[in-house]
Amino acid sequence: MVAVSNNYRKAMSQAGTSQFQEVIRQELEYSMKVELDKILATAPQNELEHTKKDLEGFKKLFHRFLQEKGPSVDWGKIQRPPEDSIQPYEKIRARGLPVNITSVLNKLVVVKLNGGLGTSMGCKGPKSLIGVRNENTFLDLTVQQIEHLNKTYNTDVPLVLMNSFNTDEDTKKILQKYSHSRVKIYTFNQSRYPRINKESLLPIAKDVSYSGENTEAWYPPGHGDIYSSFYNSGLLDTLIGEGKEYIFVSNIDNLGATVDLYILNHLMNPPNGKCCEFVMEVTNKTRADVKGGTLTQYDNKLRLVEIAQVPKAHVDEFKSVSKFKIFNTNNLWISLPAIKRLQEQNAIDMEIIVNPKTLDGGLNVIQLETAVGAAVKSFENSLGINVPRSRFLPVKTTSDLLLVMSNLYSLNAGSLTMSEKREFPTVPLVKLGSSFTKVQDYLTRFESIPDMLELDHLTVSGDVTFGKNVALKGTVIIIANHGDRIDIPPGAVLENKIVSGNLRILDH
Numbered sequence: 001m002v003a004v005s006n007n008y009r010k011a012m013s014q015a016g017t018s019q020f021q022e023v024i025r026q027e028l029e030y031s032m033k034v035e036l037d038k039i040l041a042t043a044p045q046n047e048l049e050h051t052k053k054d055l056e057g058f059k060k061l062f063h064r065f066l067q068e069k070g071p072s073v074d075w076g077k078i079q080r081p082p083e084d085s086i087q088p089y090e091k092i093r094a095r096g097l098p099v100n101i102t103s104v105l106n107k108l109v110v111v112k113l114n115g116g117l118g119t120s121m122g123c124k125g126p127k128s129l130i131g132v133r134n135e136n137t138f139l140d141l142t143v144q145q146i147e148h149l150n151k152t153y154n155t156d157v158p159l160v161l162m163n164s165f166n167t168d169e170d171t172k173k174i175l176q177k178y179s180h181s182r183v184k185i186y187t188f189n190q191s192r193y194p195r196i197n198k199e200s201l202l203p204i205a206k207d208v209s210y211s212g213e214n215t216e217a218w219y220p221p222g223h224g225d226i227y228s229s230f231y232n233s234g235l236l237d238t239l240i241g242e243g244k245e246y247i248f249v250s251n252i253d254n255l256g257a258t259v260d261l262y263i264l265n266h267l268m269n270p271p272n273g274k275c276c277e278f279v280m281e282v283t284n285k286t287r288a289d290v291k292g293g294t295l296t297q298y299d300n301k302l303r304l305v306e307i308a309q310v311p312k313a314h315v316d317e318f319k320s321v322s323k324f325k326i327f328n329t330n331n332l333w334i335s336l337p338a339i340k341r342l343q344e345q346n347a348i349d350m351e352i353i354v355n356p357k358t359l360d361g362g363l364n365v366i367q368l369e370t371a372v373g374a375a376v377k378s379f380e381n382s383l384g385i386n387v388p389r390s391r392f393l394p395v396k397t398t399s400d401l402l403l404v405m406s407n408l409y410s411l412n413a414g415s416l417t418m419s420e421k422r423e424f425p426t427v428p429l430v431k432l433g434s435s436f437t438k439v440q441d442y443l444t445r446f447e448s449i450p451d452m453l454e455l456d457h458l459t460v461s462g463d464v465t466f467g468k469n470v471a472l473k474g475t476v477i478i479i480a481n482h483g484d485r486i487d488i489p490p491g492a493v494l495e496n497k498i499v500s501g502n503l504r505i506l507d508h
Contacts, residue, residue, distance in 0.1 A: 025066045028201055032062055035203050039194065042207035051208055053232055058193045061221070061368050065352050073305055073351075075314045079297040086282065086295060086326065086384035089262075098265040105155040107245040108264060109336070110146055111230075112252040113372075114139075114171060115164030115190055115220045121398060122438025126167035128252045129174060130439060132395060132404055133411055138252050139171075143178050143185075144414025145258055150182045157259070158184040160235065160247070164220035165192045165210060188233035190225045192218050198356065198364040216359045223251075223330075224350045224370025231343040240336050247339075249332045249372060255404055256393035257331045258415050263385060267333055277338040278379035280304070281331035281387045288429070290319035292327030293373060295384045301377040302384065304328055308353050326384070328373050329392040338379055350374035389427070390418060398442040399430040406452040422453050433461035447490070454495075467492065 036055045043051040098104040118127040128138040136144070146159050163171050168189055175185055192210065194203035195217055205217035226249065230236045246267055250257030263279065270276055280302075282295055293306040310318045317323060342348045350370040357365050376382045393416065395401055403409070408427070409416040418425055436442045445464065451471040452458075458472055462480030467490030474496035480486040484502040488494070 028066060029063060031202060032059065036194075039203065039205055039208055042209075044208075047208065054191045054193065057191050057225075057228055058221075058368075061193070061352065061370075062196075065354070065368050068352060073298070073303075073309050073311075075311055077298055078305065080323075081295055081297045081302060081384065085297070085302055085382075086386055089385055089387045092266045092385055093262045095262070095266060095271065097261055098268060101261060102153045102155050104261075104264055104268045105149065105153055105157055105259075107243060107268065108157050108259065109160055109239055109244050109247045110142075110157060110259060111160045111162060111226070111247045111249045112142055113223045113226070113249065113330075114161040114167055114252045115223070116253070117166050118439075120396070121401075122440060125170045126163075128161075128167070129170065132255070132401060133409075133416070136411075136414075138255070138395075139174065141255065141411075141414040141416075142252060143181055143183055146183045146414075147181050148413035148415075149259055156184065158186060158239070158244075160230075160239075161185065161187045161252075162190055162223070162226055162229065163187050164190050165218065166220065186235055188229060188235050190220050190223075190229045193221045193367070195219055195357070195359075195365040195367050198366050204363065204365060219367045221367065222353060222355075222369030223372040224374060226372050227339055227343055227348050227375065231340065236336060236340055236343075240340065244336055247334050247336060249330075249334060251330055251394065253396065254329070254331065254392060254394045255416050256391040257329070258391075260387075260391070263333060266385075274381050275335070276381045276383050277335040278376050278382040279333040280373055280376055280382070280384050281329045281333075281391060282326040282384045283329055283387050283389050283392050285321050285325055285327050287321065289327050290321070293371070294318070294324040294327050295376070296324075298377070302382045303377045304371070304373045306351075306353065306371065306374070309351055326386060329387065330373060331387070331391060332373060334379070342375075342378055348375050348378045350378075390425075397432075398436045398439060399432045401439070401442065402430055402432065402446075402449065403427060403452075405449045407449075408452050408455075419453065428452060428455040429457045430455075431459045433464075435463055436460065462486070464488070470494070 036059060040051060040055055114126065114128050116127045118125060118130050121127070121130065123130050131137055132141070142159065146157055149155060149157055161171060168187070172187065178185060194205045196202060197204055203217070205214060207214070210218045246264070248259060267276055267279065280295060285292065291307050293304050296303050296305050307315065307318060351374050353369040353371060355367045355369050357367060359365060393404065395404060404416060408419055408422060410419050432442070436445060446466045447468045450466060454473040455476070457475040459477045461478070462482070463485040464478050464480050466488045469491050470488050471493045473494070476494045476497055478486060478488070478499045480502070481500070486499060486502065
């Protein structure tokens, strides 16, 4: 747990009895209740019910936060998962496709986590509306994929977007453009929780508004919020009523997360007859993935352990590729009736992630979050499937964007696949410097995207631009020192080259 109010810390260190600690906790909870009631009193009538649900949910999370002490896992209890609890994808694929693909697909719903903004890539508005390939956005590609499925198999797989208060309005405006596509699109909003002052542990919001100076007072509490928000929206019951049985959940910026018919068949026709309520797609770790959450065995259940939960003394061990060989892709297949059952029993247990932030004015706050995959331990017969790396293709930075825009991938019906012309299936390591961070700057620095079919490693730093039809092969390092500029000329072929200093090519 991060540092909390000084008074609370002192009291805890001096507390000789758990009774005294309980008194402090109760005081904090009472103060929180008073503040939340004040905020609720400012809600307009049409937002009252919704705000009440949000603040009730936050109150429960805050209560649990006060109960927990220290890291939420006991390192001594962590074990490698049993062999049969993480199946290789090849074994799932070997079972073949379902006899009736149409009827199996008709029981599926695709859910995309669409709460994030494009700010880390220098874009305003929802991240899902950033163009990633041939003018297509993340959302365009998702709709194309599902439409292709529905047309090919004559099915009715709907798309559900979990928006946040940050993305809802802009997303709904853009959805009109898909009104003639063969995909039913639904949306629901995740909760809106108040950020709390790191010292006082009280909300910084004074009323329910989230515009103007109150913008920073609220946050969407992580994707673990999907279970309660989906249930509260009424959409869960609607879809169950339509005969839907499973959701396939993934981040909208993971371009590898497409519907996999082999995994779906495994869920719908389990080999041992035992219904599997939760599947987590995992994939082998590389050095670039050492911070990813991993599946472990804990108290005889599969459990997702995130780096934030690991005691400091064991962080290096957690990052080790030899001990924990896999990580969570956040591609999840979850039973709809199971979500309904567990939600009604209040039995979905997810560890709290304490996320410290410093606001623009310098105020230190914390936001309490949960992760969707952490609920794995609450479901029956949970399973990990070790999938190929191609199912994990997230676009978090412009370095990732360069990869998916290049000829390394071909685009077909909204799905990206590694080009057959690339001789080895690994993805090159690309590191673009700070001059490329914002999408707008990145686009102006490439007259056209280079040929990268034979690239292993690219590092670019400083003021660098690329002319048309450049080819990059092997390891290429381009470094323009401060005050220098490097223009890679049109048609240049760089193979195992280091370019540094100054290189300007001027038109005359």
